[in-house]
Amino acid sequence: MVFVNSIFSWFMKKRIHQIELFMKYPHDVQEEWFHALIESAQNTEWGKFYDYKSIFTIQQFQERIPIQNYDTLKPFIERMLNGEQNILWPSEIKWFAKSSGTTSDRSKFIPVSEESLEECHFKGGKDMLSIYCNNRPNNQMFTGKGLVLGGSHQVNQLNHDCFYGDLSAVLIKNLPIWAEYYRTPDMSIALMDNYELKLDKMAEATIKENVTSISGVPTWTIVLAKKILELTGKKNLMEVWPNLELYVHGAVNFGPYREQFRQLIPNNEMYYLETYNASEGFFGIQDQENSEDLLLMLDYGIFYEFISMEHFCEENPKTYLLGEVELGKNYAIVISTNGGLWRYMIGDTVKFTSISPYRIKITGRTKHFINAFGEEVIIDNAEKALTAACLKTGAKVKDYTACPIYFKGEEVGGHEWLIEFEKQPSNLACFVEELDDTLRAVNSDYDAKRFKNMALMPPLVHNLPKETFYNWLKAKDKLGGQHKVPRLANDRTYVDEILALVKMG
Template structure:
């Protein structure tokens, strides 16, 4: 672990050299693939030539190649044999994405990220007792592809678990046969049964689903908090959604100042960031030696037909960028759909600010997920509320009525005063987003937000209806249409 910290320090100090060397390795490795031949990959290919020749791609544009690999063809995007695909659950749309997972991306990206997470944690907390117990992992499931039984598809967490070495199974819980069950509600009951007797010292997973499990454990055991079940629990590693709105929820169920929380940025496409400082909420070190070459599109240019990308040495602090990656699984100049901001350029640290498709800009207000989560967090802190989930959508202008935003929020603990909560939500949005503030002046373009307190189980019912319970599935925080909001309200018979 100490040796790896030294390697991490090297890319902190020499980020551009590490990325340039990685770029050349990717190009040299893939030059004999169908894609590499099409775009003239060679030992001499420069980054500038690469950007000129290879278009920025979306999943839809790469899919013809991905589909052929799923049918059994090889050496199309990447030379290694690809037999696993991560089924992307970044949205709750019915259509899934299947992201290739090569042996290199599994070993040098996903597994390396997991090992680095432990190395960084031990470096931050050298007195840790983490390894005296087991790690609780909450993952998804996998199954053979419908178009080729020799190919396996599933949540990236399930792909990782299934391919872990045998020794790793001894230090984690629950057993693989339970961890990979596909019936979520049955899986929860089995997980409670087998994990309660264990000495669990750490947990990893999506905050939403982890909380569902912990709450069920308390119901079954009759305990007041999780430390009465697992007294040596000290770490929760979380990702997929921002933790700010959930922080109080976890503090109540795990009441200890010694409990540590570590954010990671892992996705179906790769493992990108790890929180490397104690007490820096949502800020992560960009991991630069995982077989991922990074480019960035300024969000004010994102909708352009052929947007100009920036390399790491060209980015600026505080600006919103869409991430573009080229990887050791054969994703080339691929837009993953996430947006980030740089909080430090030496070393490169980032915050996830949202999704390229998850925002509200119906009236020029440009509200992004980061704004919404900051406002929800502040309103919760001030009113004593605790939330489990939320979504928001525009209210369109009509005859005689102004536009606005409509929020559906499921509370674990309702605010003392919903009207005050709504006021603080609105005021915080005005503080953090000048465009929203301008549109709210005198209610000219935007009236104040409408907030509905949803009954508990509202979002779970909708995910169940969509067949999206568990795994890495999550509720879209913001949408520029009313589709999600109206679906959720319809499924739950909310007027």
């Protein structure tokens, strides 16, 4: 196994040279991909409608094709779901990644082409390992197995030739045979759709393995870890898996969970690596061990544009290319891909922390913010405020959501927070005060509205009973790594539902 580990590590590090090339020549690489995508789709129904054969420049592309979202592409995707081909992309589309992104009832079905599987999703997974092997040349990861904690993996057949499932299901079903040997649990457990039962089976199966890496959303990884410790009677995961060395995470901000993982994995040499991937594509990897910024991956068959959030609500907002973005500004991401998504807004917002090379930090969602009174609070603000409040009071947040309190009579508005603590704050009033103070420090619009309580009163924080969010997700049949608690909302739907559940129970 040591010899095999050396071979795998050498092979993975060979890719680093290509990564360095797109870091050095980002604009050339992006322009090459733009022309390759346009040429590939010329004879599709979409390409003929917009006359891709006469598009020679990025400017022509931007002028001719409107910005898209799922609703505008949905009629085309529904035809593809019924088996029609050559609609948005020329190669056969047999797989669709079912995505909800949030806990909303509406599902999206994202087409997954052979090219997007191989050149984007799988390539991103291999690059993640390449970067790790390059940063940790003495790693022993391939001497054991990787525990992969995905979503609720049920695969469904649409018709004779088409299938759908969450992204992790699609990837698992299409992995090469050799990859199955290096992952755990086996497919019979990984593809279970009952998530509660699957967690139990996963705990029972994986404690017998030599697990060297874990991949999964922090919230569900913690749930699994607690089951494993309860089952084994061990104090921490290092006692269960002494060779554990890598944790790969994504989907939610890791900051609020960092201290919990330090206790679960008391190893100063443990490597934490963040990725940014979604049903629509694989976008970023944390390439520096001592920085949480994500390297924007530019050679995955994705052409990037960005909309400044200052102009996001305009009817036809200007999009910016990589060479036009500015550091520290919030941008919505627009992608054109080798899966047939054209000028498609994925709903995430980022800010650039570096432009040589291009590195980003995820700041939130275009729809996940609170701006009921002009305060423009985004997830990045909320996470910073919660982190500061936890540090001051010794608390650990497990999950949270927040929404506006609207004006009522003579009362001013405010924000209502539902927080489930893993560890209670030493003083809840102090926690709330620090939360408020930090929000005022990081967001001048919020601070202005809070001045003398003129437009916003101090935050109203509910300390929720344990398992509240778990029970809420379960009641909505939304258990699993694909489903996350919506952090911020500009209406009261989620908060009112959860408060009603707490009142009932």
